[in-house]
Amino acid sequence: MPATPERARDLASALKTIDDVLAHFQVVGDLARDARTKLAAVQEQAPGERQLGTTEALSSEAAKSWIPAPRGPVQLTRRQQQVLELLVQGVSNRRIGRTLHITEQTVKAHLHMIYRKLGATDRTGAVVIAMRFALVPEHLRAGRPQPARQIPSETPL
Incomplete structure (x- = not known):
């Protein structure tokens, strides 16, 4: 098929859509990794010390509400x-x-x-x-x- 301006626009649009989807997957992957890290931190600490060891550490009360x-x-x-x-x-x-x-x-x-x-x-x-x-x-x-x-x-x- 010969390359036409219309076909080139369609391909560019499809590539942009794919890039957007991949960017969203990256965000979801980052969120999943962060959630796993926080869960692992909650599990590793003693029951009386349920605070996460991150800069956005949850207090004991927040951790209890985070995990019902x-x-x-x-x-x-x-x-x-x-x-x-x-x-x-x-x-x-x-x-x-x-x-x-x-x-x-x-x-x-x-x-x-x-x-x-x-x-x-x-x-x-x-x-x-x-x-x-x-x-x-x-x-x-x-x-x-x-x-x-x-x-x-x-x-x-």
Whole structure:
């Protein structure tokens, strides 16, 4: 196709749009990194010292309001606990379903109940609350993979 002024304008416009989108992704990435850094700082400090070590440090009261407390004691079913532990590991709904041998729709139903019980509005909120209030095993809060389970060896008869 021959290059026309109209085609050149269209290409320039498309490139500008792509640049704008990439700039927005960069901003979102920066926000996500900042949030992870702040969450890690909250987790690393002793319970009585919940201040973030940044120039915009949150006071203990602000940190408590930033990470909402669950509404009353949290009573999760065994399956909800399994879903929550996989959620904390960053596993997708589809993968959670495959791992637990349930449908993706059932995963969504369990997540809805987990959100209600924790007082969360989304996946990120549920993970933050679960980690902040030690609702998942220590190895998950520390970001380590699940320890390998011992499989009993079969003895030949």
